[in-house]
Every structure is written in structure tokens, then in C-alpha cells.
Amino acid sequence: MNEEKFTLKEIFTHKTSTHEFQIHWTRLGDPSKPALVFIHGFPWSSIVWQxxxxxxxTRYCIYLYDHPGFGQSPQTRRHGDNESDLDPTLILRAEASAALFKHWNLSKPAHVVAHDNGGLVSLRLFVEHGLKFASLCLINVVAIGPFGSPFFQLVANNQSVFQALPASFIAGLARSYIKTATHRPLGSQTEDLLVQQWQEHGSQGPARFLQDIVQAHHRAIGEVEAQYPRVGSQIPVKIIWGKNDSWIPSERASALSDALNARELVFLEDAGHLVQYDQPSKLASEITRWLTMHEQ
Structure with missing residues (x-):
């Protein structure tokens, strides 16, 4: 695969009264084609969408970006100490993403495909920031409680203990955790690519990996979840779920589908949380069919 093609060459900076975000992004394909935006989650980056x-x-104008503190985008800079770093993180991530969407100044609403807690970001974009989507496809997303696996709870409840561990140990935890995201073993090169940002000399580092786990355990979304019923009534929503997801049980997909009034719910066999690598062809087929149905 042409790695140069996926280099996030563009840089967007967004400043608020409390924070400064820098987002690295790129655009692929013909700008005259319908816009398609991919939103990644944790502990991933735009790499998972390549x-x-x-x-x-060839059919869409693709937008890829890394959230602040992921992949090629540096961590969010705080101007003051006005808010805890825990609960507001996805709120801030959605705020930065909303600013990026507005910076793109798209002539028509984009199709959006989101994975993991990128799903919650996408829903915040629609519910809280008033962005219009042509369609929304959610893949094994974090969007309905309860949140946090037993591993997340262990880290959150023993934060000081984990923070005292050597960086090399935390990097090993990150690798072990990422290995559990697929139903089939990842190839060594793919595994290294996904883990790289959390290594000692990676773009983000082991401490950042721990930080996001703690934040995930303290997430509160009641004000957003209460708005879910109107999402499916205003835009077409599809949910795709790897049936063998060991991170988020498949029952959560059905509950989310009902909450959002989704038009489609599809389970993919022999696929875990990281469907992009377990069933790439089936996933591409499902998304292509969905997008074709809702072309404007």
C-alpha cells in the first residue's frame, strides 16, 4: 500500500478559551465527489481506515484525520486548569472535530463512518454541534452505557499504581490489549503499526494510553443519549457489528439500534471489535451498498 498516500499532510489548529487543538488530516479522491468522513476511536488512528x-x-472524496493525541496529531494543549481531564475529553474531541468539519466547508453534508468511541464523537457532532450528515454508519461503537471493560475498570481504580509502572511495561500492556481487538490474530506488521503510537518512542507514548483508559471509565453521556431517538428520524443510520467482539458485547448493538431508530443492523460473523482487519471485504461491501443507497 502506498504509505505516502495516507500521510496526513494538512494541519488544522483550533483554539478555545481553555484549549488548543492541532489536527492532522488529508483528503483523497476527487473533491467534486460526495464527501465521506471516517472517524476513528481508541486506541486507534486513521490507519484503521486505509x-x-x-x-x-474513486467514488467518494475521502477525509481522514487523527484526533488530537492520536496518530500524527499532537496532544491537546491546555491554557488553564479549568476542567478535569476525565469526563470532558470526548466532549473536547467532538468540539475539535466540529471545528474541523466547519473548516472543510463542504458544499453538501458528508457521509460519516465511525468506529469505537468515534461513534460517540459522531453522535455529539450531530446532536450537540448541529452538523448535518448525509448518512451515518456506526461500526462496533462506544455509544451506549455501561462503559469500560474490566481492564479499563482495573486501570481507573488503580491509576497511581499503573502510572508508577515502567513505560516499557505499559507499552507491553498496550500491545497485549490491542491483540484482543480482533477475532483472528493480527499479522505482525499490522500489529506493530497499530501499537507504534503507544510505544516509548511513539508519537503519543505509554502514559497517553493509560490516560485515555481512565477517561473512558469516567464517561457520562446522559445528555447525549437522551437525544438518540431523534437521530434516526433525521438521518439514515446503519450499525455494523463484529459478532465476536470481546470488548463490547453484540447485545449492545441491538440496544443502540433501538435507541437510534437505525434503519439497518448487520452482524458480521468471525469478526471482533476491529472489523476492519477481521472482515475487510465484507465490511467494504456493506458500507458500499449503504452509501450507494443514500447518495444525494
Whole structure:
């Protein structure tokens, strides 16, 4: 695969009274084509979308970006100490993403595909920031409680203990955790690529990995979840779920589908949380069919 093609060459900076965000992004394909935005979650980056982007960039104008503190985007800078770093993090992430969408100044609403807690970001964009989507496809998303696996709870409840561990140990935890995201073993090169940002000399580092786990355990979304019923009544929503997801049980997909009034709910067999690598062809087929149905 052409790595240069997926380099996030563009940089967008957004400043608020309390924070400064720097987002690295890129655009693929013909700008005159319908816009398609991919939103990643934790502990990932835009890397997880590369195969799908390659499959679709002749039909759509693809937008890829790394959230602040992920992949190629540096961590959020705080101007003051006005808020805790725990609960507001996804709120801030959605705020930065909303600013990026507005910076793009798209002529028509984009199709959005989101994974993991990128799903909650996408829903905040729609519910809280008033962004319009042509369609929304959610893949094994974090969007309905309760949140946090037993591992997340262990880290959150023993934060000082984990923070005292050597960085190399935390980097090993990150690798072990990422290995559990797929139903089939990841290839060594793919595994290294996904883990790289959390290593001692990676773009983010082990401490950042721990920080996001603690934040996930303290998440509160009641004000957003209460708005879910109107989402499906205003835009077409599809949910795709790897049936063998060991991180988020498949029952959560059905509950989310009901809450959002989703038009489609599809389970993919022999796929875990990271469907992009377990069933790339089936995922591409499902998304292509969905997008074709809702082209404007």
C-alpha cells in the first residue's frame, strides 16, 4: 500500500478559551465527489481506515484525520486548569472535530463512518454541534452505557499504581490489549503499526494510553443519549457489528439500534471489535451498498 498516500499532510489548529487543538488530516479522491468522513476511536488512528479508503476513493472524496493525541496529531494543549481531564475529553474531541468539519466547508453534508468511541464523537457532532450528515454508519461503537471493560475498570481504580509502572511495561500492556481487538490474530506488521503510537518512542507514548483508559471509565453521556431517538428520524443510520467482539458485547448493538431508530443492523460473523482487519471485504461491501443507497 502506498504509505505516502495516507500521510496526513494538512494541519488544522483550533483554539478555545481553555484549549488548543492541532489536527492532522488529508483528503483523497476527487473533491467534486460526495464527501465521506471516517472517524476513528481508541486506541486507534486513521490507519484503521486505509483499506476502506482505498476501496472507495474513486467514488467518494475521502477525509481522514487523527484526533488530537492520536496518530500524527499532537496532544491537546491546555491554557488553564479549568476542567478535569476525565469526563470532558470526548466532549473536547467532538468540539475539535466540529471545528474541523466547519473548516472543510463542504458544499453538501458528508457521509460519516465511525468506529469505537468515534461513534460517540459522531453522535455529539450531530446532536450537540448541529452538523448535518448525509448518512451515518456506526461500526462496533462506544455509544451506549455501561462503559469500560474490566481492564479499563482495573486501570481507573488503580491509576497511581499503573502510572508508577515502567513505560516499557505499559507499552507491553498496550500491545497485549490491542491483540484482543480482533477475532483472528493480527499479522505482525499490522500489529506493530497499530501499537507504534503507544510505544516509548511513539508519537503519543505509554502514559497517553493509560490516560485515555481512565477517561473512558469516567464517561457520562446522559445528555447525549437522551437525544438518540431523534437521530434516526433525521438521518439514515446503519450499525455494523463484529459478532465476536470481546470488548463490547453484540447485545449492545441491538440496544443502540433501538435507541437510534437505525434503519439497518448487520452482524458480521468471525469478526471482533476491529472489523476492519477481521472482515475487510465484507465490511467494504456493506458500507458500499449503504452509501450507494443514500447518495444525494
Amino acid at each position: 483499506d476502506l479508503a482505498s476501496a472507495l476513493d
